[in-house]
Amino acid sequence: RAEALFRQLAARFSEHRMGHQARWRAAWVRWRRGHHAEAEASFAEGAKAPGANSYAAANLFWAARAAERNGGEARVRAYLEAAAQQHPLTFYGQQARARLGLSHYRMPHAPVDLDNVPLPATPATRHEELAALGFDLDALAEAEYVHDTLPAGHEHNEQVEIHRFLARTHHRLGNIRASVGNAEGVTWYLAHRRQPVDRELWMLSYPRAYWDMISDTARRFGVDPRLVLALIREESRFDAQAVSPAGAVGLMQLMPFTARRMAAQLGLPPGWSSTDPRANVLMGTAYLAGVIRDWNGDVALALANYNAGPDAVRRWVGGGIGDRDLFLETIPYLETRFYVQKVLESYGIYRALWP
Template sequence: PKADIPFTKAAAHVSRLFQTAGNDQLLLRQGRAKEARARFEEAAAEQVNYYALRAADMIGSGERSEVAAFDEAAEREEAEAWLAAWLDLPDASLRSSAQAIEKDPRFQRGRELLSLGLRDEATAEIEALRKDVADDPLALYQLALSLRDLGLYRPSIACAVRLIHLSPAGSVREAPRFLQRLAYPLYFADLVVAEARAHGLDPLLLFALVRQESLFDGWATSRADARGLTQIIPSTGEWIARRLSWRGYRAHHLYRPYLNARFGAWYLARQLEDFGGDLFAALAAYNGGPGNAARWLARARGDDDLFVEVISLPETQLYVKKVYEHYALYHALYGR
């Protein structure tokens, strides 16, 4: 999916600072700590992309925690008041628009096809509807909710992200909390939290990985045949099954969320263990392979930021940055 956090001029500036010979880390190495700190703080103030988030970590403002409770009803009421004010609508319009979306023939066909187990056909109907309302904020909001209720999480998230980008907020971090949570949800929480804790992971890290891998679509399949919530390739799944003494493994079992969440959590934990707790190397290994990650790590010589920049596979480099961004957003929303 496309990036959910816009790259602003400030973010581009920070990116250049990290990627040129005059970067802020070089200032630190030259003993110019005061100047380096000022530039890190400038980047962190934006909090818009990977580079700004790295700057925040470097000045000690990055946080790591577990899932905190929240009042969804109150946040939804606040978000709907915000939407009504932005769109200059009475509250009744929000309720009537929900009925209109669910009366749309494409939505009704999609719901019926889904109930019959015809998921691909249902998705085609829903995607046609979603594209048709792509510039209608109110319809996007109601469609996001209706799709969430159907368990069609990928298009629900897409609707929420599109709505936020159309809105005065402009970015996920500036939107009402309820909308942020629609874009960065905790679906499959019973599985994700349990498996994360069982394998010594921060649950919010595993949520960030699942969001990047599949957008919480348990039936997701990549061009490389990676499958399910955490996008496990069948051969890797077979290897994991042997390590876990999981009997009767078959490739199609990767579409079972409970199995996929366990395998993905175990595999991520294994990479973290193998790379001494280095999150960047573990994520690179998860996506690009442990052998590649080891070579990049050797080139970086212990420098996390240099490690990310020397990743030679563009897909893996973007993957590491995006999971890091998602992880930070999950902490901002749910951490305590």
């Protein structure tokens, strides 16, 4: 019955994100039931669907896993290569590269100095002119006005460039959360459609904010600083004042009881605050290093622990993970499943940007 409902939704919303999700879910139900030939056909069909976007890579990856069960070795490789080549920075593209035994993807372009991106020699718009004169706040207001008057949707080049300008300007002003918000939508819109995305947009979407502090702290605790960046990006979008509905605070979204415990372990002086970037990164990185050790270096399980707590992960793991891909796809808490996949995806992107 679940499969039938998903297929109805897929037909009704064929070109909408909901339809692509439903199509993928219908194929997933077939895979879980052991109908691997049918599942492979459904995943392959979903990967080719117009506008599949973020679901294209997922469909290709799981078409490969279904073909594996059908003894189709050549098809397995073809699906994995398509996912790895067409969607290299997505979670599933990264998983496909790992299954193919390939090294981490590397961004082909040279790094960009985001703090010193030159303004146009001859400003073509009023907001560029204001920025050239040093009136950044006025330039932002003008750019926001222009954005609101443009047709909706990133398919318009004007929308791409206005989001780029907003992201650049917010980054220059230190408003990293706003910068990421403006850059990431257009970056992934282009990437999912296999259109060119320049390195600047990727770097604005995945910035190295607080890099010196994060790098020093991460190395102190034996953690890859790019993993800490990825976690902070998904937890708070680099907003040091962020407070979640559950009460988690700061860059690494520490719950108060966790922060108090880590502060005591680290011997922080009285008056420490979770909204202080240095204290938060120190406590959060020390805690992350601890959970990575607890799970014998398994980053995925450590991230699940960071989000859902150790007791939940112990229940899920039981006597062992078994099929790792299946485990990552069936983490019982939807929030944790999405969180683990997003942080791993971001981690791969940071490694691609800064090998």
